Every structure is written in structure tokens, then in C-alpha cells.
Amino acid sequence: MGELKWYVVRSVSGQEKKAKNYLETELGRHNLTELVPQVLIPVEKVFEMRNGKKRVRERNLYPGYIIIHADLGHGEVDHIITSTPGVIGFLGDKDKKDSANNKPVPLHINEVNRILGIVDEAEEQVATLDKPYVVGELVKITDGGFAGMSGTVSEIFDERKKLNVIVKIFGRSQPMELNYTQVEKEA
Numbered sequence: 001m002g003e004l005k006w007y008v009v010r011s012v013s014g015q016e017k018k019a020k021n022y023l024e025t026e027l028g029r030h031n032l033t034e035l036v037p038q039v040l041i042p043v044e045k046v047f048e049m050r051n052g053k054k055r056v057r058e059r060n061l062y063p064g065y066i067i068i069h070a071d072l073g074h075g076e077v078d079h080i081i082t083s084t085p086g087v088i089g090f091l092g093d094k095d096k097k098d099s100a101n102n103k104p105v106p107l108h109i110n111e112v113n114r115i116l117g118i119v120d121e122a123e124e125q126v127a128t129l130d131k132p133y134v135v136g137e138l139v140k141i142t143d144g145g146f147a148g149m150s151g152t153v154s155e156i157f158d159e160r161k162k163l164n165v166i167v168k169i170f171g172r173s174q175p176m177e178l179n180y181t182q183v184e185k186e187a
Contacts, residue, residue: 002073004037005106008091009081013064016041019086020066026084035077038069042115049185065091067115072104132156132180133163141165143182150186151176 011019020039027036042061047054066087072078082089090104107115133139137153146167154175155164161180166173 002071004069004071006112007068007070007072007104007106009066009068010088010091011064011066012086012088015086016060016064016066019084022086023066023068023081023084026080030076030080032074032077032080035074036068036070036081040067040069042067047180054181054184061115067107067112078104132158133183133185138186139165139183140186141167141176141178141182142184144178146176 009019009023020041023036023039027033027039042065043058044061045056046059048057049055068081070077070081078090081087092103092105133153133156135153135156139151139153141147141149141151149167149169151165151167153163154166157163162177163180163183165176165178165183167176168174
């Protein structure tokens with residue numbers, strides 16, 4: 001067995017999961033799973049507000065690309081990968097004009113670590129809010145001692161994922177700094 005390296009495979013955008021499933025099925029059918037032990041689609045989990053409710057969904061970090069850990073030293077492997085439905089080919093040498101005949105170029109280890117680090121964070125449920133709040137928007141506090149109270153967004157701190165909300169307590173306006181996850185849009 002040769003050396004396993006990470007490669008980028010181009011796929012039809014929006015059909016990465018289908019291409020990944022076809023790829024894994026084909027490799028299993030040809031008994032090549034030991035030469036391609038991992039097929040990944042780098043995704044991140046994001047919060048999305050729909051109808052006033054938070055929903056977590058997965059978003060592709062690199063639409064149209066699949067990352068594989070493979071030993072391409074065996075002639076059959078790269079042909080099976082490129083002939084799989086939904087797969088366009090390898091991300092390869094930029095010097096060639098004919099992209100269909102590109103020689104697969106492995107990723108540098110620092111690129112792999114960066115991509116896998118992002119994937120690991122996604123697995124740890126580190127989610128970000130996809131559509132943040134806007135100033136002047138009416139929100140309802142869902143967490144903490146003031147849960148159930150309504151207020152108006154006065155400031156947004158995108159980099160910290162926090163916002164200032166003005167809440168009326170005993171007839172007085174009080175600013176409160178809250179996380180995105182502690183409030184929801186009021187319907």
C-alpha cells in the first residue's frame with residue numbers, strides 16, 4: 001500500500017452528498033475502501049431563523065467540492081473516482097489547459113488541518129447564526145432571568161455574536177447585553 005494523501009474532487013454543485021454516496025458505493029463495490037478510507041464534505045452547522053423559530057442546518061463550506069483521503073498510486077482508483085456519477089474530476093494542476101486531464105495535486109498538510117479543524121468544530125455543535133438581527137427589531141428573551149420579556153434591539157456586535165436589547169422594567173428602559181442564542185425574533 002502506498003501513501004495516503006488528501007485530494008479535492010470537484011462535483012456537481014448542490015449534489016455533493018449524492019456524489020459522496022455514489023463514490024463510497026463504487027469504491028466498496030470494487031473493494032478499494034482501504035485505498036480511499038475517507039470521503040468528506042466539509043460542512044458547518046448554522047442557526048437559521050424561520051417563522052420566528054431557530055433551526056440548525058448544515059451548510060457546505062466549499063460548494064461543489066469533496067475532500068478524499070486516498071492512495072492514487074494504483075491506476076484503477078483515480079479512474080473509478082472520476083467516472084462516478086456526480087463527480088466532475090480532481091482539482092489539479094493549474095498549468096494544464098485541459099482540465100479533464102489534470103493530474104491530481106494533493107493538498108498541503110496545513111490546508112488539510114485547517115479544513116479538518118473546521119469540520120471538527122462543526123461536529124462539536126459550534127453553530128453560528130446565519131441571519132443576524134437588525135437594529136430596531138422586536139425580540140423576545142428566551143433564556144435567563146428575563147425569559148419571556150420582549151425588547152427592542154439597539155446595538156449588534158456581530159464579531160461577538162451578542163446584541164444590546166432595550167427592555168422596559170418597571171416603566172424604565174434598561175439595556176441588556178444578550179447572546180444571539182438567548183433571544184428570538186418576535187412573530
